[in-house]
Amino acid sequence: MQIYEDYKDHADFLTVYVREAHPTDEWQMKSNVKDDVCYAQPKTFEQRVAIANDFTKRYKFPLPFGIDEMSNAANDAYAAWPERLYIIDEGGRIAYRGGMGPFHYTPAEVRGWLAARYGAVKHEAPKSPAGVAPASASGAAAPAPAATPAPVAPAK
């Protein structure tokens, strides 16, 4: 989300909701239960829309948002599942291709691309009580729609 706030005046953003990664009827994780993010894999588009709306409302998600159709056309075209980042330049070409999430989902690389083009945006480290780790000073963490951690490399 911080990347969006930092660069929304320079670049457009679009979050695309694709098929669920850890639905209750497939590979549900303990963290899904803990975070109360329990959904079956949508079988209809209406179910997919409902989950996407739950997500954006729950997290007050500020990025422009869209939903992949049940044909999974966007997901297939971009090999997007379970989560992935791309940047498309003004000429409609792939300017950045992120790795497959969650292990290679790296918002900092997106920030790096944007910073190289539009300049870095620095954030002051938040004042926090002793013993509490401050948030990333670089603000590198961008939101992935996935709200629950992946097994090895947690998705933010």
Next chain:
Amino acid sequence: MNRFWKWTAGIFSVLLMAAFAVLSYMAGSPKDAYGMVRYALPHMHRGTLRLGSDAPDARIVALDGITRFHIRERTQQRPLVLVFGSFT
């Protein structure tokens, strides 16, 4: 020959168990290892897109479930950061 096949099967079994043990450790539990193999790996693809290649288009639906637009409609003025993901 019979002994050869027994050894081969034995070694293969040990390697298989070791691989599953490592996967279970990485995933968090044997159940998660099974979930990864059964549900995740079949859907994970590196893809064929390369830097500089034309970005594929796809039709996307807005949160209202009705309005439709195309990814390429959003790529004409400024760079477009695409974030793919789901809730869970």
